[in-house]
């Protein structure tokens with residue numbers, strides 16, 4: 001029992017000495033006291049706060065860059081829609097977000113061990129970096145896809161008012177009155193109406209032909225070629241690179257033609273294709 005009382009006495013003395021010692025230390029050397037008591041100095045706190053701030057700044061910076069990339073994707077999407085959607089149905093495109101769905105996945109925080117704020121910030125930064133990378137990848141892929149689509153003759157070859165006066169296939173030839181294959185599509189329009197490239201490509205012919213009159217031919221990707229005939233005026237030269245929608249010539253009535261119109265042909269690897277099948281649906 002005496003031993004027990006003595007031990008308790010020693011513990012009490014030790015506690016008092018420690019307390020008094022700390023009190024003295026706080027008055028004499030505050031930094032030392034903070035270190036002893038596990039308290040951080042102002043400089044150390046500032047340093048930690050600085051690293052939080054730096055990480056937050058990095059995350060914000062990355063998020064801004066990602067937002068910019070997403071805006072670019074939005075613009076690309078609009079251009080896809082523009083290319084694929086005839087003007088008449090544009091107004092019918094739903095803009096509401098209703099009808100979207102999919103299961104909602106809640107983030108499960110329960111099993112996550114509590115982490116240091118710096119670790120959490122670093123993890124967020126990594127997530128943002130990964131997200132930014134995949135957004136950039138999608139952007140590049142879409143841009144490539146759009147360039148490819150633009151190089152296929154799916155556009156309308158005329159810019160202005162027109163009537164489809166003659167379809168593709170067998171018809172009675174207006175000159176011979178005999179059945180003959182019509183290998184293109186006739187766009188009846190007034191003289192001077194701009195004839196435009198239905199896709200990006202390189203001009204392979206721009207000149208006179210006894211049948212086609214003033215004629216332009218353009219080579220496109222995937223072995224496609226387009227022909228624009230009976231023009232009153234030619235605007236492009238052979239070897240010239242054109243974009244979709246660039247003016248190639250003006251509608252006229254030259255060559256074997258009975259009135260002002262554009263005769264438009266689509267040829268793939270030497271064989272004619274019905275141009276109607278090249279246009280997006282509903283056009």
Ligand SMILES: [Zn+2]
Nearest residue numbers: 184185186263
């Ligand atoms: Zn024709």
